[in-house]
Amino acid sequence: MAARVRALETILTEKGLVDPDAINAIVDTYETKVGPRNGARVVAKAWVDAEFNAWLRRDATAAIASLSYTGRQGEHMQAVFNTPETHNLVVCTLCSCYPWSVLGLPPVWYKSPPYRSRAVIDPRGVLAEFDLVLPDTTNIRVWDSTAELRYLIIPLRPQGTDGWSEEQLATLVTRDSMIGTGLARVPEVA
């Protein structure tokens, strides 16, 4: 595959259709600038700032843009809040739709047939493979991203974090907790 991609880049560059430096800039953006730290900041702010929380529920795209997270595959955002009764899980059964602006590029498993096929029919089995076992009484809602809305899960704030700053809280917010295949990390007891 390496040779095939190199050939394609060579042809397009020779024809002046792509600029290799533009490709470098794209790669650099998604390797170093956009990633789940963005989403973690959104979640932490939603935990501590009631006004932001309400804005996120009302107009997630604008609320998230206020933290300057915008752009490709985050044009139309919706925040989904976990509750003690209902756990939410995001999938794209038809391709690999994922909120790039807040989570960065999706992991391989998110784009692969095992997750895409099973998330909608056997979410508890899928979650168990992420070491997340929920009580049978916990409702599970699966969001299949079949259109252009991109979903960011707001996990429950862990107990034992009273008085924590946004920055401290953000360290507890994992990528998987914002997809729904995990929970926010529980702080270690000192």
Added chain:
Amino acid sequence: MNGPQDLGGQMGFGPVNPEKDEPYFHAAWEKRALGLTLAAGAMGHWNIDESRHARESLHPADYYSSSYYEIWTKALEVLLKRHGFVTDAELAKGHSLGKGAEPKRVLKAENVAAVLAKGGPCDRPVGQTPRFQPGSRVKTRNFNPQTHTRLPRYARGKTGVVEAVHDGFVFPDTNARGQGENPQYVYTVVFTAAEIWGEGADPALTVSIDAWESYLEPA
């Protein structure tokens, strides 16, 4: 189309196997494949729906044995050939053999940040008012087009409840074929697992899709 991409509820693919501390890329070529796909797309000769349709039109055996960046690359070759930018002979040789189609624009490095930050919003105004409201009971259509659609097979002919009415969005089923954006309202429709999966379904599970208005009929 009922292609290899339509995976919801399919069986036999095994465990998910999440990778701990997974890197963004597993090989250097994956970086170039990502960049090439975005940079070529920025020429403006095809839309995201045509791209998705090119990917799902790979032969199922090819689709399932390819990684996602392989799928992207193979579909990009199809799009570039379809729109006159490269030929099979050039792909075989690995070099340009002459001039092809003229690009509308070429993405330059200095514009990458602005282009990515702007993205490609696909909400559009729709003339009439939405046909359904939150709480409306709706039934999804049962159709099997050979062309692109975003109504997955597992959710066809099923009855659910509209949870949210969204803006109008470009209609992929026509946009993928160059037949226009034809924007329609999009609805989040929630189904019980019992409605979709029948016997033995998890009573505490619900599944939602985002459906364009013409996928839905009153129930």
